[in-house]
Amino acid sequence: MSQTHSMTQSNQVNSKEKQKKNAIQLIIEIFAVIVCSIFFLVPFYFIIVNAMKNSADAAQLSIAWPTEFRIWENIVEVIQARDYMLLTAFFNSTVITVVSIVILIFVGSMAAFVLHRRVSKLSKTLSGLFLAGLMIPPAVVPTIWVLEQFGIFKSFTGIILVEAAIQIPFTILLYTGFIAAIPKEIDEAAIIDGTGGLQLFTKIIFPMLKPVHSTVIILNAVTIFNDFVHPLYFFPGSENATVQLTLYNFMSMFNTDWNLLFANVLLITIPPFILFLFFSEKIVSGMAAGAVKG
Amino acid sequence: MKSNKIYSYWLLLPALLIYALLFLYPTVVSFFFGFTRWTLTEWEWIGFENFRMFFEEPSLMIGFKNTFIFAFLTAGLKVVVGIFLAVILTSKLKTKRFVRSTIFFPVLVSTIAVGITFSVLMHPSEGLINVVLGMIGIDGPDWLGNPNLAIYSVALVDVWKGLGIATVILIAGMMSIPNDYYEAIQIDGGNKWNAFVHITLPLSRPAINTVVMLALIGGLRTFDLVWAMTGGGPGFSSDLIASIIYKQYQAGFYGLSTAGNVLLFLIVAIIVYPIFRFLNRKEVDL
Numbered sequence: 001m002s003q004t005h006s007m008t009q010s011n012q013v014n015s016k017e018k019q020k021k022n023a024i025q026l027i028i029e030i031f032a033v034i035v036c037s038i039f040f041l042v043p044f045y046f047i048i049v050n051a052m053k054n055s056a057d058a059a060q061l062s063i064a065w066p067t068e069f070r071i072w073e074n075i076v077e078v079i080q081a082r083d084y085m086l087l088t089a090f091f092n093s094t095v096i097t098v099v100s101i102v103i104l105i106f107v108g109s110m111a112a113f114v115l116h117r118r119v120s121k122l123s124k125t126l127s128g129l130f131l132a133g134l135m136i137p138p139a140v141v142p143t144i145w146v147l148e149q150f151g152i153f154k155s156f157t158g159i160i161l162v163e164a165a166i167q168i169p170f171t172i173l174l175y176t177g178f179i180a181a182i183p184k185e186i187d188e189a190a191i192i193d194g195t196g197g198l199q200l201f202t203k204i205i206f207p208m209l210k211p212v213h214s215t216v217i218i219l220n221a222v223t224i225f226n227d228f229v230h231p232l233y234f235f236p237g238s239e240n241a242t243v244q245l246t247l248y249n250f251m252s253m254f255n256t257d258w259n260l261l262f263a264n265v266l267l268i269t270i271p272p273f274i275l276f277l278f279f280s281e282k283i284v285s286g287m288a289a290g291a292v293k294g
Numbered sequence: 295m296k297s298n299k300i301y302s303y304w305l306l307l308p309a310l311l312i313y314a315l316l317f318l319y320p321t322v323v324s325f326f327f328g329f330t331r332w333t334l335t336e337w338e339w340i341g342f343e344n345f346r347m348f349f350e351e352p353s354l355m356i357g358f359k360n361t362f363i364f365a366f367l368t369a370g371l372k373v374v375v376g377i378f379l380a381v382i383l384t385s386k387l388k389t390k391r392f393v394r395s396t397i398f399f400p401v402l403v404s405t406i407a408v409g410i411t412f413s414v415l416m417h418p419s420e421g422l423i424n425v426v427l428g429m430i431g432i433d434g435p436d437w438l439g440n441p442n443l444a445i446y447s448v449a450l451v452d453v454w455k456g457l458g459i460a461t462v463i464l465i466a467g468m469m470s471i472p473n474d475y476y477e478a479i480q481i482d483g484g485n486k487w488n489a490f491v492h493i494t495l496p497l498s499r500p501a502i503n504t505v506v507m508l509a510l511i512g513g514l515r516t517f518d519l520v521w522a523m524t525g526g527g528p529g530f531s532s533d534l535i536a537s538i539i540y541k542q543y544q545a546g547f548y549g550l551s552t553a554g555n556v557l558l559f560l561i562v563a564i565i566v567y568p569i570f571r572f573l574n575r576k577e578v579d580l
Contacts, residue, residue: 025386028387029387029388029389032382032387032389032393033389033392033393036392036393036396036397037396039454040396040397040399040400040454041396042422043408043411043412043415044399046411046414046415046422047407047411060420061414061417061420061421061422062420062422062425063422103312106308107308107309107312108309110305110306110308110309111305111306111308111309111310113301113305114301114302114303114305114306115306117301118298118301118303119298120298122303123306126306126310129318130309130313133313133317134511135511135562135563135566136317136321136559136562137514137515137536137555137558137559137562138317138320138321139320139321139323139324139552139555139556139559140539140540140543140551140552140555141324141327141332141334141543141548141551141552141555142319142320142321142323142324142327142552142555143316143317143320144334145320145323145327145334146315146316146319146320146323147316148334161312161315161316162316164312164316165312165313165315165316165317166317168309168312168313168317169313172309187300191300196300197299197300197301197302197305198302198304198305200300201305222402226402226403226404226405228404228405228406228518228522229517229518232540233540233543243404244404244406244407247406247407247410251410258414261410262411265407265410265411268404268407269403269404269407272402272403272404273399273402275402276395276399276402280395280398283402284394284398284462285466287401287459287462287463288462288463288465288466
């Protein structure tokens with residue numbers, strides 16, 4: 001009470017000072033927006049504007065407004081390039097992303113459930129082993145060697161299982177954080193009712209994990225769709241193109257079609273951009289939560 | 295624990311199987327194949343030969359130096375700039391949603407796309423960065439063509455791309471600090487700087503630690519950004535251990551490439567683990 005009183009008093013006395021403060025605040029606001037736009041929006045403006053240009057204009061590498069709008073022609077040309085390679089790539093990347101996410105959801109949530117609930121030395125060791133995967137760099141050639149032993153090198157099965165293996169630690173981390181918040185009484189009630197472990201999980205726990213499921217889907221979708229390194233190693237071959245590799249269609253030592261290259265960049269950035277538009281809060285909180293708990 | 299039985303290890307098995315087969319097992323056998331000359335079908339034990347190469351060949355040796363520079367520089371910048379941004383974005387700024395979204399979006403864009411775009415923006419004569427610098431009378435450097443500078447330029451782009459996630463984690467850390475602390479320091483007559491040094495910094499320690507760890511781990515393992523921007527060049531001047539692993543693999547030196555993997559594993563373990571322990575110990579001291 002007395003605080004509000006003294007505040008109104010000081011307001012009357014210092015109304016001029018307050019005006020000055022507001023002005024400073026406004027300047028800070030404008031400054032923040034401008035600086036942030038220069039550093040973070042100009043590169044995207046550059047991509048968009050060059051995706052609209054003709055080949056000669058784009059070769060200038062400038063942010064000047066296009067003299068001729070060719071966005072539609074460029075996109076068509078990008079899609080048709082190399083016998084519709086971009087469409088193949090979108091298909092391949094989508095298959096890899098979707099299937100590995102489905103695997104991650106089931107496999108990851110089950111594992112996190114047991115790892116969190118089961119109190120034993122073994123489950124602690126296993127937790128540590130999974131967490132280590134957040135740090136350890138994957139061993140490249142030995143992984144290829146293992147894939148070859150099973151005859152799944154250069155196959156969808158191979159790349160999907162590798163993507164799943166690499167994302168399992170982070171997925172388990174996300175699920176464990178959420179499962180820890182589900183009271184154990186729920187389990188106990190189910191056990192008294194005579195529910196088995198598998199049923200307890202599928203009928204009760206799994207449906208409760210809905211909020212994390214969506215976080216797991218979105219974060220893994222961005223990571224796997226944008227992944228360049230692992231398809232490069234474990235899914236090589238021209239018929240196996242993934243979207244990230246299509247960027248190299250228009251680059252050569254001597255002559256790069258910058259307008260087509262940036263039209264391609266634009267096209268493959270649309271999926272993550274859509275996710276960002278609809279789920280930015282989810283993505284941000286998921287990444288922050290996963291990271292802080294790690 | 296009687297109820298343990300219900301949490302059957304069978305539920306864990308699928309995850310463990312995939313992870314063990316395609317992640318743990320390759321990691322373990324890398325400690326064998328790193329000591330061989332290897333064609334994937336045949337191997338020949340050659341002892342420490344591969345590792346000796348890594349330490350004697352200047353073109354391989356430079357990977358260590360660059361990996362350290364890259365990891366520590368990007369981690370440091372992400373923390374410092376991230377704290378600055380997080381402080382601004384937890385203030386009363388009305389436009390903070392816009393600013394936060396703009397800074398965060400690059401996190402979701404493909405590294406290769408970012409790398410290609412910036413290699414154009416960093417073009418020595420026509421690139422936007424040097425054109426703008428030229429307007430204010432600065433003769434911009436050849437960002438990616440100068441062998442002494444290339445790795446630093448790539449590191450800056452990595453900071454640009456990864457700053458969003460660092461900032462978001464730090465914001466989460468700062469938001470979790472109870473307001474009472476700030477009120478207390480205000481009553482004691484402390485100004486904003488005091489509040490920052492005595493409350494914000496120490497109490498967002500866990501978030502700062504997380505950012506340091508994530509940035510270091512990411513930085514030590516990075517490959518795609520360098521590959522997209524310089525290909526390790528000019529010469530070998532911006533090669534990282536991870537890009538050397540790729541180059542040796544492409545050249546068919548599988549044993550040498552795997553030795554690189556072993557070294558990277560050891561470096562991550564030697565650097566990250568003690569720092570992890572150190573940062574966490576400090577936290578307890580508070």
